[in-house]
Amino acid sequence: MDLRETFATNLRRLRNARGWSQDELAFEAKISRGYLSLLEKGEYYVSIKIIGRLADKLEVEPAEFLKRPAKRGR
């Protein structure tokens, strides 16, 4: 799984856990709504600058965004 997808999946999950829409999170983290939408689709390799801002607003550890689902049979 490409790290873009891992990030996208975690971002959607953490945003939903906070109960925020894309609009709300984009506003809070000061990123454009369009860019956030593409990040959640796994289109971009995000930088840790943005990860830091998202983590801050969602009140989670930055590392949470890169955690991959456990692999089977390992």
Place this chain on the structure above:
Amino acid sequence: MDLRETFATNLRRLRNARGWSQDELAFEAKISRGYLSLLEKGEYYVSIKIIGRLADKLEVEPAEFLKRPAKRGR
């Protein structure tokens, strides 16, 4: 602590744990030696594209690079 510093500290630690010089890691991960050096100094907000490549070569989970040292008194 800025996330650039967290990343830089973890990168140096994980590279040393593998026993590699900056030259070796830069070669393996196909990034320039100069860029790697600046990353280890906390000068840049790295993208998850590079984190993925470094994690692959150092055989660690990508999330390891963003883990912050535990805060005291929390």
